[in-house]
Amino acid sequence: MRWSILVLQLLAAIASLVNIIGFRLDNLLRNGPIDLDRLTLAALAAVVLLTVEVLIICRRGAVLRPPRAAITVLLVALTAVSGFVPRQVDAYARAAEQEAREAERQQRYQAFTRELLEQTDEVEKRATQADAFDSDQAWAFLDALSSTTYWDDGAGPLSVQALELLRKALALKLIDVNGEVRGHRVKEPVARPLFLQFYKERIEPLRYSLTRQDWEIMRLLASADADLSLPDAAPLVADLAKTAVPGPPRFVTLK
Incomplete structure (x- = not known):
């Protein structure tokens, strides 16, 4: 199970990194309502930290007990979600900005x-x-x-x-x-x-x-x-x- 989780974590991390980098490249020349560089760096840091935490948990024992396994699976899921956070946060910020412009x-x-x-x-x-x-x-x-x-x-x-x-x-x-x-x-x-x-x-x-x-x-x-x-x-x-x-x-x- 440990190896399966490690593989899943690796795939989730790669997918998130691709998504985050793709988001930043798509908006390279755009000035958003929020700091896109900080948002991208925060998402990248989250992926790295979550991956490190999963590696630490998996390394502590050859067999993952149910509580620890559940926590590890949650961390893997959070890693996958982290790749979509910048797009969602930016979308919400742009919607709020558009709403403010329309009100004005x-x-x-x-x-x-x-x-x-x-x-x-x-x-x-x-x-x-x-x-x-x-x-x-x-x-x-x-x-x-x-x-x-x-x-x-x-x-x-x-x-x-x-x-x-x-x-x-x-x-x-x-x-x-x-x-x-x-x-x-x-x-x-x-x-x-x-x-x-x-x-x-x-x-x-x-x-x-x-x-x-x-x-x-x-x-x-x-x-x-x-x-x-x-x-x-x-x-x-x-x-x-x-x-x-x-x-x-x-x-x-x-x-």
Whole structure:
């Protein structure tokens, strides 16, 4: 029986080592939610220590009594299980990380939803009172609508709702696209018409990889009686004549 257990221990140790090494090689370039190197070393140490313990027990007697034999068989089983521990621990950690990311995403989505509802109520109130946004308020409004860029999936995505709200605000004359607003970049605090400021900050520097949402906002602003005859608007006019080619998800390139 002793030799049988030794053979089983050897096979279990080899299988575990192969599994552990294979796991680490499969994830060689991946940064996991836990320290994969420590996890691998801990599993390797467990296999070695369990194997040594089995060898010690088997060496103490030619015949293994039932209690000792049961303990030895348990150690062999633990050796075999040790090879699967890194994958299982990593899988649980990744699942927990994914769950945390999804919870954070839901919180952000709810925050954006609340903000969009607040902006909708603001537009309704201003429409009733015939109270247009001033230039700074209009910029903050555009900034809020632009932030829905990454919410364009599902039924009635936030990005689409944001564009519809902008169309409504423009149709109700709540936004003067030609009203001047100061730049928001430290190196260029120049006052420009709202539509041109949006172009200079959100479109022109990123025309080869800009968000589809910002481009749609820009098109709506330009079509709302924007003074495209201004000399500084020439690059915008040229870009409006280009085709928006889809790139990575939610991005376009102007060609």
